[in-house]
Amino acid sequence: MDHRPQAWGRPRDDIYGAYDGSYLQNSGPKQATQSPVVTGTSVIAIKFADGVVMAADNLASYGSLARFTDVKRLRTFHDNTVIGFGGDVSDMQYLDRLIGEIDIDQEYELEQLPDREAQKSVELMQASNLFTFLRRQMYHQRNEFNPLWNQILVAGFDDEHKPFLASVDLRGTSFTSPSLATGFGAALAQPIMRKYAATDEDAARLTRDQAVDVIKECMKVLFYRDARSLDRYSIAVVTKEGIDLKENEQLEKQSWAFAERIKGYGTQTV
Amino acid sequence: MFRNNYDNDSVTFSPQGRIFQVEYAAEAVKQGSVVVGIASKTHAVLVAIKRNAEELSSYQKKLFPIDEHTGIAIAGLTSDARVLSNFMKQQCLGHRLTYGRNMPIRNLVEQIGSKAQNNTQHYGKRPYGVGLLIAGVDNTGPHLFEFQPSGMTEEMQAFAIGARSQMARTYLERHLDAFQDSSREELITHGLRALKESLVQDRELTVDNTSVGVVGFIKEGEASYKVDPFKVYDGQEVSVFLEKVSDSAEGGAAPAAGGEAEGEGMEVDS
Numbered sequence: 108m109d110h111r112p113q114a115w116g117r118p119r120d121d122i123y124g125a126y127d128g129s130y131l132q133n134s135g136p137k138q139a140t141q142s143p144v145v146t147g148t149s150v151i152a153i154k155f156a157d158g159v160v161m162a163a164d165n166l167a168s169y170g171s172l173a174r175f176t177d178v179k180r181l182r183t184f185h186d187n188t189v190i191g192f193g194g195d196v197s198d199m200q201y202l203d204r205l206i207g208e209i210d211i212d213q214e215y216e217l218e219q220l221p222d223r224e225a226q227k228s229v230e231l232m233q234a235s236n237l238f239t240f241l242r243r244q245m246y247h248q249r250n251e252f253n254p255l256w257n258q259i260l261v262a263g264f265d266d267e268h269k270p271f272l273a274s275v276d277l278r279g280t281s282f283t284s285p286s287l288a289t290g291f292g293a294a295l296a297q298p299i300m301r302k303y304a305a306t307d308e309d310a311a312r313l314t315r316d317q318a319v320d321v322i323k324e325c326m327k328v329l330f331y332r333d334a335r336s337l338d339r340y341s342i343a344v345v346t347k348e349g350i351d352l353k354e355n356e357q358l359e360k361q362s363w364a365f366a367e368r369i370k371g372y373g374t375q376t377v
Numbered sequence: 378m379f380r381n382n383y384d385n386d387s388v389t390f391s392p393q394g395r396i397f398q399v400e401y402a403a404e405a406v407k408q409g410s411v412v413v414g415i416a417s418k419t420h421a422v423l424v425a426i427k428r429n430a431e432e433l434s435s436y437q438k439k440l441f442p443i444d445e446h447t448g449i450a451i452a453g454l455t456s457d458a459r460v461l462s463n464f465m466k467q468q469c470l471g472h473r474l475t476y477g478r479n480m481p482i483r484n485l486v487e488q489i490g491s492k493a494q495n496n497t498q499h500y501g502k503r504p505y506g507v508g509l510l511i512a513g514v515d516n517t518g519p520h521l522f523e524f525q526p527s528g529m530t531e532e533m534q535a536f537a538i539g540a541r542s543q544m545a546r547t548y549l550e551r552h553l554d555a556f557q558d559s560s561r562e563e564l565i566t567h568g569l570r571a572l573k574e575s576l577v578q579d580r581e582l583t584v585d586n587t588s589v590g591v592v593g594f595i596k597e598g599e600a601s602y603k604v605d606p607f608k609v610y611d612g613q614e615v616s617v618f619l620e621k622v623s624d625s626a627e628g629g630a631a632p633a634a635g636g637e638a639e640g641e642g643m644e645v646d647s
Contacts, residue, residue, distance in 0.1 A: 219483060220517060231516055232476070239477035266478070 139253035143195035145169050147180045148335045149292030150191035151325050152260050153300050154270045154285045154310040155318035158346035159262035161189050162322045164330070165354070166337035167196045173337065181341045182206065183350050185213055188234040188263035189343040190241075193289035194277065195256035202255060205244065206237070234263025234271045234345075238281075246279025254278065258289035263345050270310070285310040288325075291333040296325035315344060327358055331365075387497045387504055398504060399497050402526035405506035409452030411539035412439055413571045414510035415549070416521040417559045420593030420605070421512035423450040424568035426539075426576070427586045440590040440609045444469035446479040447513025448590050448607035452539035453526075454506035461489055461505060479604065482513040482520040486530045494528025504528075508538045514592055514604055537571060544575040561605075562621075565589055569622045582622065587615050 109119070118126065145167050152161035167175040175196075182190045182203055190206065192199040213231045238261040248255050254277040265271040274289065275281040285307050286300035303321050304310035313321075322342060330336045338358040344351040383389055384397030391397060412425040425439035437455060442448045443465045451458035468488055472480035489509075496502040509524040510533075521533045535556055537545035548571040559567065568589070573582060592607035610618070620626060 216481065216483070216517075231481070232478070236476045236478050240475055243475050 139251075140195070140198075140256055143198070143256040145174060145196040146335070147178065147193055147196055147199070148333055149288055149290040149296065149329055150180065150193045150258070150260050151288040151292045151296045151300065151322060151329070152191065152262050152272055152286065153304055153313070153318050153321055154272050154307070155304075155313035155315055156311055157270070158315065158344060159189070159270050159272050160315075160318045160322045160342065160344050161191050161260060161262045162326055162340055162342040163191050163193070164326070164337040164340040166335070166339075168335045171335070173335075176337060176339065179341055179354050181343050181352065181354070183343065183352055184234075184237055184263075185210055185232060186349050187345070188232075188237050188261065189345050189350060189352070190237070191260040191262070191289075193258045193260075193292075198255040198257050202241070202244070202257065202259070206241075209237070209240070233266060234261050235265040235273075237261060237263075238271070238273045238275070242275045242279065242281045245275050245277065245281075249277060249279050260287050260289060262343075264347070268347070291335075292325070292329060295329055295332055299325050299328060315346070319344065323359075327361065330358055330361070331363075386500060387502065388500050396497060399527045402504035402506050403508075406453040406508035406526065406538055407540060407542075409454075409508070409539045410439065411537055411542045411545055411572065411575045412450035412452050412510055413535075413537040413542075413545050413549070413568045414450060414512055414521045414523075414533065415535040415556050415559075415564050415568050415571075416512065416519045416533070417556055417564050417593075419519060419596075420559075420561045420564055420591060421514065421519040421521050422561075422564045422568050422592075423448065423510055423512050423588075423590040424565065424572050425450050425588045425590075426572060426582075427588055429586075436585060438588070440588045442590075442607045442609060443485075443511075443513075444473070444479065445606045446515065446592060446604050447482060447485065447511065448592060448609065450510040450512075450590065452508045452542075457505045457507040458509065461492075461507065461509065464492065465489060479515055481515045481517070482511065482522065483515075483517075483532070485513075486511055486522040486524065489524060490528050490530040492528075493524070493526060497528060510536060510538060512590065512592055513607070514594055519593060535571075537575070541575040541577070545571040548574045561591060561593060562618075565591065565618050566621050569618060573622060582619055584612055584616050584619065587619060589615050589618055 147167055150163040152159055161181060163180040165177055165179060166173055167178040178196060180192050184190060184206055216231055241259055245255060256277050258276040260274050262272050272287055273281060273283040274287045285304040288296045300321060304313060326340050330338050340356050341354040342356055383391035387396055387398035410426045410428045412423060414423045423440055427436035427439050429436045440448060440450050441462050449462060465485060468485055469480045493505050496504050504526040506526060511522040511524060513520055522530055523533050523536050524530050535549040552567060569582060589610040590607060593605040594602040595605045597603050
């Protein structure tokens with residue numbers, strides 16, 4: 108037996124052969140995430156007269172496999188902000204934890220206020236503030252060559268209490284628009300939403316019901332045409348009164364009749 | 378030579394449970410000229426007496442803007458105050474960069490509180506020899522905080538620190554009920570009156586030795602407020618405020634011409 112402490116707990120050379128250290132060492136450069144693993148598909152959102160509607164399906168895919176079918180990709184923050192995540196699910200969970208810490212800090216700040224009435228009247232952080240934070244975080248990570256593999260939509264209100272909707276992606280690119288969509292939705296849903304809200308003025312004329320209908324229509328189109336999508340989805344409406352979040356909606360009135368006219372796929376021989 | 382064996386550093390307790398270095402630092406605050414701060418529902422003001430080291434020198438500044446929404450008044454070692462002031466400016470800037478909003482005042486004050494407390498617990502360090510009054514506005518309204526070299530911070534409705542500040546505090550205590558609903562101008566007037574109380578015999582407030590700083594809210598519509606940025610008034614700018622508290626304006630026996638500030642008539646050689 109080898110009595111030297113250095114050898115304790117190690118596989119014995121006389122049984123397993125000499126240890127091959129090359130398996131442990133990575134002589135190449137440090138590698139960060141090169142591609143997402145478990146992913147969520149599109150998030151879509153549209154502004155209306157007194158708020159924003161956002162939706163995302165409940166699917167987390169592993170490549171082309173529909174791996175998890177009850178993953179909630181919309182998150183609420185402080186009763187005035189909704190955040191929708193497309194892209195890598197584990198990076199979403201990391202960001203979720205970061206945001207959760209800010210949320211807790213906010214609650215403590217509120218608790219410091221003298222009375223309950225004062226607490227109610229105070230809005231500590233708006234969607235626009237949280238978006239600035241996320242934007243900095245995403246851009247910082249990309250500068251570290253270790254991006255968080257997401258595209259994120261943030262919906263709520265800005266400092267002037269006007270509806271707010273903005274997007275940031277894994278490169279830290281950020282922009283706002285009356286309607287926004289991530290992933291496949293940018294190609295499939297955005298044109299439909301633009302028909303209803305091309306400008307902020309158009310969006311300001313939309314009612315809540317109209318906006319919800321547009322979003323539901325888009326979710327249906329996405330389910331028809333995006334192979335990584337699901338007919339179970341979450342939808343959130345954020346207004347000054349708060350957030351109405353439904354996390355287990357089913358697509359209604361589907362009609363696959365159009366599918367028969369599509370040729371060139373499947374078992375057709377012509 | 379030594380007052381006792383327990384005042385050589387700021388990490389050793391005396392048998393009575395006191396830390397002498399911290400107490401000496403508090404004495405340094407009392408050497409500084411007096412500063413007064415008052416907060417109302419809409420504004421927070423800081424007023425200060427400036428001193429000149431000698432006749433030929435200029436007056437040492439007492440009020441410093443930190444950010445758009447906050448400023449400080451100092452009593453004690455000016456050079457220590459500069460370190461804290463620079464730190465606070467950086468914190469406010471960093472917060473604005475990350476969150477796109479004004480830094481909450483309590484947040485900011487807690488940061489310098491921790492920084493100062495740290496000095497009292499490490500060998501080889503010394504406490505800051507300066508006390509601060511911090512005035513500012515954030516989403517929760519106007520605030521006034523006191524900061525002491527021990528690291529203690531506390532929110533105040535009105536307070537005074539520095540030489541002979543007890544007289545000013547007595548004035549503030551007597552008029553406490555009036556502050557909450559005071560206007561911007563009324564608040565300044567109260568501050569200057571408190572300042573006057575702590576003047577030594579034969580000294581008076583002049584445009585040269587008085588500083589006024591104000592920050593607050595301007596109401597814009599029913600639920601929206603705009604920050605009225607922290608502004609320091611020095612020199613001739615304070616004459617309008619001084620007129621309101623001059624002996625003649627206060628119903629004193631002095632003749633009408635006495636309304637002029639002292640510095641005015643001096644160079645007149647008629």
